[in-house]
Amino acid sequence: MKSLLLFLAASATTVHPWAFTGSSFAVRRSASTRLPPHVGLVRTSAAPIVGEKQPGLGVILVGTPAAGKGTQSARISDRYGFVHVAVDDLVRSALALKMGGREAKQFLDAGNQAPDDFVVSIVAKKLASAPCQTRGWLLDGFPRTLAQAEALAAAGVAPGRVISLDLPDSQVAGRVSGRRRDPLTGFIYHLDTDPPLDAEVAARVMSRSDDKAELVAARVAQYRSHAQAVRSFYGDIATLLDGTWSRNDVFEAVRDSIDAALDVKHGVVKVATTPIEGMKMGTSGLRKKCSVFAGNERYLCNFVQSIFDALPRSQVRGGTLVLGGDGRHLNREALQVIIRIAAANGVARVWVGQGGILATPAVSAVVRERERGKAFGAIVLTASHNPGGPDGDFGIKYNTEDGAPAMEALTDAVYEATTEIERYLTVEGGPDADVDTLGARSYVGGTEVVVIDPVEDYAAVLRKCFNFKKIAALLKRPDFTMVFDGMHGAGGVAARRVLGELGLDASCLLNAAPLPDFGGLHPDPNLVYAAGLVSRMGLDSSGSPTPAAANAPDFGAATDGDADRNMILGKGFFVNPSDSVAVLAANHLAIPQFCPKLRGVARSMPTSRALEKAALDLDIDSFETPTGWKFFGNLMELEVRLSFLCASLHRLFARRAIFCVCFLFDNCPPGEKLWGSRVVPGLPRASRQEGRYTPFLCGEESFGTGASHIREKDGLWAILAWLSVIAAHNPSPTAPLVGVREIVEAHWARFGRHFYSRHDYEGVDGAKAEAVMEHLRSHFAELAQRGAVGGRGLTFAELRCVNMEEFAYEDPADESLSVGHGIILGFAGGERAVFRLSGTGSAGATLRVYLEAYETRRAKLGMPAADALAKVAAAALEASRIANLTGCAAPTVIT
Ligand code: VG1
Ligand code: CO
Numbered sequence: 001m002k003s004l005l006l007f008l009a010a011s012a013t014t015v016h017p018w019a020f021t022g023s024s025f026a027v028r029r030s031a032s033t034r035l036p037p038h039v040g041l042v043r044t045s046a047a048p049i050v051g052e053k054q055p056g057l058g059v060i061l062v063g064t065p066a067a068g069k070g071t072q073s074a075r076i077s078d079r080y081g082f083v084h085v086a087v088d089d090l091v092r093s094a095l096a097l098k099m100g101g102r103e104a105k106q107f108l109d110a111g112n113q114a115p116d117d118f119v120v121s122i123v124a125k126k127l128a129s130a131p132c133q134t135r136g137w138l139l140d141g142f143p144r145t146l147a148q149a150e151a152l153a154a155a156g157v158a159p160g161r162v163i164s165l166d167l168p169d170s171q172v173a174g175r176v177s178g179r180r181r182d183p184l185t186g187f188i189y190h191l192d193t194d195p196p197l198d199a200e201v202a203a204r205v206m207s208r209s210d211d212k213a214e215l216v217a218a219r220v221a222q223y224r225s226h227a228q229a230v231r232s233f234y235g236d237i238a239t240l241l242d243g244t245w246s247r248n249d250v251f252e253a254v255r256d257s258i259d260a261a262l263d264v265k266h267g268v269v270k271v272a273t274t275p276i277e278g279m280k281m282g283t284s285g286l287r288k289k290c291s292v293f294a295g296n297e298r299y300l301c302n303f304v305q306s307i308f309d310a311l312p313r314s315q316v317r318g319g320t321l322v323l324g325g326d327g328r329h330l331n332r333e334a335l336q337v338i339i340r341i342a343a344a345n346g347v348a349r350v351w352v353g354q355g356g357i358l359a360t361p362a363v364s365a366v367v368r369e370r371e372r373g374k375a376f377g378a379i380v381l382t383a384s385h386n387p388g389g390p391d392g393d394f395g396i397k398y399n400t401e402d403g404a405p406a407m408e409a410l411t412d413a414v415y416e417a418t419t420e421i422e423r424y425l426t427v428e429g430g431p432d433a434d435v436d437t438l439g440a441r442s443y444v445g446g447t448e449v450v451v452i453d454p455v456e457d458y459a460a461v462l463r464k465c466f467n468f469k470k471i472a473a474l475l476k477r478p479d480f481t482m483v484f485d486g487m488h489g490a491g492g493v494a495a496r497r498v499l500g501e502l503g504l505d506a507s508c509l510l511n512a513a514p515l516p517d518f519g520g521l522h523p524d525p526n527l528v529y530a531a532g533l534v535s536r537m538g539l540d541s542s543g544s545p546t547p548a549a550a551n552a553p554d555f556g557a558a559t560d561g562d563a564d565r566n567m568i569l570g571k572g573f574f575v576n577p578s579d580s581v582a583v584l585a586a587n588h589l590a591i592p593q594f595c596p597k598l599r600g601v602a603r604s605m606p607t608s609r610a611l612e613k614a615a616l617d618l619d620i621d622s623f624e625t626p627t628g629w630k631f632f633g634n635l636m637e638l639e640v641r642l643s644f645l646c647a648s649l650h651r652l653f654a655r656r657a658i659f660c661v662c663f664l665f666d667n668c669p670p671g672e673k674l675w676g677s678r679v680v681p682g683l684p685r686a687s688r689q690e691g692r693y694t695p696f697l698c699g700e701e702s703f704g705t706g707a708s709h710i711r712e713k714d715g716l717w718a719i720l721a722w723l724s725v726i727a728a729h730n731p732s733p734t735a736p737l738v739g740v741r742e743i744v745e746a747h748w749a750r751f752g753r754h755f756y757s758r759h760d761y762e763g764v765d766g767a768k769a770e771a772v773m774e775h776l777r778s779h780f781a782e783l784a785q786r787g788a789v790g791g792r793g794l795t796f797a798e799l800r801c802v803n804m805e806e807f808a809y810e811d812p813a814d815e816s817l818s819v820g821h822g823i824i825l826g827f828a829g830g831e832r833a834v835f836r837l838s839g840t841g842s843a844g845a846t847l848r849v850y851l852e853a854y855e856t857r858r859a860k861l862g863m864p865a866a867d868a869l870a871k872v873a874a875a876a877l878e879a880s881r882i883a884n885l886t887g888c889a890a891p892t893v894i895t
Contacts, residue, residue, distance in 0.1 A: 052443060053134065053443045055133045055134065056082065057136040057160040058157070058160055059076065059082065059159060059162075059258060060138075060234075061073060061076070061138060061141070061163050062163075063165030063167070063243060064167040064223055064227075065167075065216055065223065066167060066171075066175035066216075067166060067243035068165055069140055072165065072250060074187075075251050079255070083135050083137045083138070084137075084138050085132070085137055090123065090126060091122070092104060094118075095107065095108070119142065120148065120155055123139065123155075123157070124152065124155035124156065127139065139157075139159070144223060146229040149230050160237065160264070161239065161258055162234040162239070163238075163239050163258075164230075164231055164240050164241065167243035172220055175190065176211050177213075178192045178193070179191075179208065180196070181205060182205050183205075183206060184204065185201075237261065241257075262346070266344075266427060266447075267429065267445055268426070268427055268445060269344070269425070269427070270425055271424050271426060273302055273421055273422065273423060273424055274422070275418060275419050275420065276418070279302070279415060279419075282838075282839035283628040284405060284629070284630075284839075285397025285405070287383045287393050288393065288394060288395070289393060289842050289843060290329055290330055290388075290389070290392060290393065298424075300337055301337065301424045301426065302418055302424060303396060304342075304379070304396070305345075305417075305424035305425065306417035306418040307414050307417075308425075309421070310414040310416070311376075311410075315376045316346055317345075320350070320376060321350050321375060321376065322367050322378035322399075323356075323379050324352060324357055324358020324363060325356060325357065325380060325381025325382050325562075326357070326388075326523075326562040327357045327490055327514035327515070327516060328388035329389050329516040331356050331516065334394070334396070336433065336435075338379055338381075339433050341424060343426075343444045344425035344426045344427050345425055347447055348447060349448045349449075350447060351370065351452045352433070352435050352452065353451075353452060353453075354437075354451050357454050357490050357493055358378075359559075359562055359563035359716075360382060360490075360563060360564040360713075361458060361710055361713070361715065362454055362455065363378045363380050363403070363712070364403035364712040364714075365457045366457045367399060367402070368403040368461075368710060369457045370452070373401070376401050377401055379397075379398055382397065382490075384560055384564070385524035385561055386842065387517075388516060388523070388561065389517030389520070392518075398410070398411075399712075402633065404633035404711030404712070405628070405712065407634070407814070408630075409814075427444055432444075433449035434449070436451065438451055454490075454494070455493060455494045455497045462717060464709070465709050465717065466724055467592050467724065473733070474726060474727040481553040483510060483537075483555075484499060484556075484719070485510040485530055485557070485559075486511050486559060487521060487530065487561065488511045489559065490514055490561065490562055490563045491560070491563030491715050491716060492511065492513055494563065495509060495716055495719075496509060498716060510532065510533060524560055524565070525559060525560050525566060526567060526893075527540075527542065527574060527895055528541050533556055533569070534569070535548065536556065537549075537553065537556040537570075537571065538551075542864070543865065546572070549572025554571050555568075555726065557569065558715075559715030560703070563714075564714060566580075566716075568719070568722050568740065570744070571739060571740070576608070576756050577702065577704065578608035578699070578754060579608070579756070580699065580705055580718070581601075581699025582614045582751070583614075583725065583743060584697060584699075584705065584722070585598060586747055586751070587725045587743070588697065590725045591725070593709060594695050594707075598695055598696075599692065599695060600697075601614075601698060602622060602624070602625055602698040603622070603699055604701070605834065606701055607700050608701065608754035609754060610751065610754040610756075611699065613754075617751070623635055626807065626821035627822070627836065627839070629704065631811065632711075635696065635812070636696045637813065638813045695708050698713075700713070725743060726739070729742075729743055753861045754853075754854050755855060756851065756852050757850075757865050759873070759893075760849075760891055760892055761848075761849070761882065762844070763846070763892070764888060765844065769847045770845075771886075772880050772882055772885050773823065773837065776825075776835055776879065776880055779794060779825075796874075796876075796879040797871060797875040798874070799828065799831060799871055801875070802827065805826075806820070806821075806823050806824075807823070807824060808820070821836065825879055827872065827875065830853070831871070832850075832853075832872070833850070833852075833875060833876035833879065835850075836850075847882065847886070849876050849882070853871075853872050855868060
């Protein structure tokens with residue numbers, strides 16, 4: 001079979017990507033043979049169903065009097081947006097026009113019925129009206145006879161579904177006698193089963209004038225004598241439901257029936273498939289080589305369908321989905337595939353970033369803010385900082401309704417679905433959706449695809465976080481220069497707009513245009529991969545200054561492929577990301593978002609403990625979470641009620657709330673949880689209170705920094721945060737500039753310095769990497785035997801290891817336990833070495849070794865990190881036996 005790549009490339013001009021039909025079969029394609037030929041209820045061939053908006057679906061609801069048509073009608077129109085056409089009301093007002101209101105009422109109350117041809121003509125006219133045609137319609141209470149059904153069909157009325165609600169005679173009388181209608185709202189109540197709760201409403205409800213017993217009996221008899229014939233006339237599209245069921249059960253069945261009709265109308269096809277191995281999401285979504293996606297067209301389809309299968313159907317059907325990516329190779333083609341699968345799964349609207357581009361933080365902003373958080377989630381096409389292009393990586397992740405990356409419960413459910421999948425749903429034929437024209441609306445199988453501005457919502461959030469005037473004033477200073485590097489990822493789009501608004505000249509933006517292959521670069525903003533920017537800032541790849549530093553700009557910053565990471569540089573000065581978040585915490589009052597006070601901070605476990613020092617000083621709680629941004633989101637929304645006991649414990653632990661379950665040898669009790677509480681699930685977002693810890697600041701050593709304004713890390717936010725801090729340190733426009741270096745050095749002088757470095761061993765054989773972790777685990781027992789703190793400990797190189805832990809985390813918000821997040825070695829002098837396996841790679845394993853040493857002696861604060869970390873690096877090597885076990889003599893990347 002052709003590769004997806006060829007398929008997709010070709011599809012742009014000739015072949016449609018979904019033209020393959022080998023294993024596909026349509027859902028209910030045949031219409032009833034009893035129908036007159038001109039009633040085109042069901043698509044019988046692959047008619048184009050993409051492009052212009054199609055007329056809405058028509059649904060007929062008939063049934064025994066008092067079977068619950070009124071209640072169901074209201075719910076149906078509410079859910080599907082259909083125009084509700086109640087025949088009785090329509091006839092009443094048409095007759096009133098013809099013969100006068102009172103005469104019409106008398107006529108009908110006497111049990112008379114308007115002639116069929118009259119009713120059919122007004123119904124047909126109404127259903128042909130523009131609102132009914134565009135929104136779809138629900139015809140309630142008609143046709144009652146075969147003759148009426150035939151006349152209606154002859155008048156061109158073609159429903160997609162006919163639902164009959166049947167109630168046995170024994171129940172009709174009871175329901176009718178208690179039935180009351182509110183003349184103001186039209187709502188139907190029942191005195192026994194559903195009385196009006198409001199006294200005012202109770203006083204004004206009335207029984208219907210035609211609800212007299214003998215008239216009802218006549219109507220029931222008339223209905224019974226024709227019901228079967230009407231149903232047979234509509235054949236396959238008719239559904240008979242039992243009116244004695246609860247209204248919720250009836251509605252569920254009604255919904256299934258209408259959803260199926262919509263599927264037929266919109267050309268939804270089921271494509272048979274089988275599970276494909278290895279679709280487990282890592283730290284941040286599913287990342288694979290492009291060739292994996294391109295080599296099998298079912299790969300993407302299986303995965304996307306599994307996302308929809310794992311989500312609650314009520315969320316997906318009729319919901320709004322955000323879609324975009326970092327613009328990498330396959331992005332545009334994958335978008336179209338996903339739009340079709342989303343359409344087939346009943347998504348009503350897709351908001352797609354213009355050109356298919358949406359930076360990860362922008363996605364989070366759109367989900368949370370656009371139309372007051374209407375979207376139920378987002379599919380983000382990114383492999384973040386991994387290289388792109390045909391030989392690079394492709395990735396896909398899912399963010400939930402709060403704009404945060406999906407938590408493990410959901411990603412596990414998606415994985416489970418990928419292992420069981422037997423079919424995926426899609427929409428075939430017709431043109432692709434327009435994803436390029438801003439504001440364009442196109443339709444794919446009844447799903448509206450709207451092209452949104454990729455920056456608008458995001459920039460609006462940023463404007464709320466910062467004082468743009470102060471930043472603009474800093475940028476205007478003649479003695480302040482900056483340069484931004486977008487690394488040809490999605491960040492350039494937002495930076496151009498936002499930094500432009502702040503007055504930065506476009507010449508200060510490097511690599512700001514997104515490219516499918518990132519210009520052949522590795523879009524990871526670190527000292528090694530952002531080499532151009534790094535040398536321009538007067539630095540070498542180890543972070544030491546070069547002679548170029550003298551003429552370097554005062555501020556340099558870069559963002560990664562999907563613009564959630566950031567690197568901050570000063571003139572000849574590298575800001576370690578662990579320090580960056582600590583400096584922001586200590587200077588948080590420079591950032592309006594955190595005023596009057598920052599309420600909580602968090603770092604991922606391998607990130608240095610510099611943040612805690614600042615938090616301690618500020619007297620705010622700090623958290624330690626596993627690697628990956630998803631764990632921060634729950635903390636931001638956490639509402640904590642402190643019991644007295646917890647409060648004391650809290651104080652006892654020096655104001656540090658580290659929620660981790662440590663497997664510290666055998667004698668450590670699992671569950672070091674100090675307190676916890678739940679965010680009430682399912683509350684509408686607007687009524688959810690801001691968490692106890694918002695505003696919240698968090699960061700990761702991997703160039704990730706962010707806050708509670710969204711639920712993703714945010715590259716541009718970090719840049720603006722740093723500009724705010726610099727601006728605050730330079731209140732006088734004429735005094736010499738206090739730059740990045742001065743700010744960070746002052747921070748070290750105050751809090752001490754956490755020397756920090758990460759050594760990555762990339763492309764290691766998976767089994768060998770596991771062997772390293774296993775070897776490290778073998779030290780647990782030995783250390784326990786020798787005694788940790790106070791005992792002899794274990795000596796590696798020259799350092800004494802006094803503490804070991806395999807990091808696991810109990811989420812204080814949902815109490816979920818997440819294990820296996822890395823092994824921590826603590827040394828007697830406060831040094832730390834952390835070992836973990838990467839969860840974002842696409843081939844082989846990446847072993848990460850994180851080194852940290854704390855220093856307070858002034859004279860030592862400025863020394864090169866590599867020197868300060870030499871001992872702990874040697875100890876880490878000896879403890880892990882990396883060189884022996886993996887055959888790698890040295891790390892591939894040091895940051
Ligand atoms: C890496 C980083 C982690 C980060 C993740 C996603 O994960 O270490 O801190 O959250 O990437 O960042 P791992 O499992 O490879 O160590 V991004 O910019 O790729 O969304
Ligand atoms: Co990223």
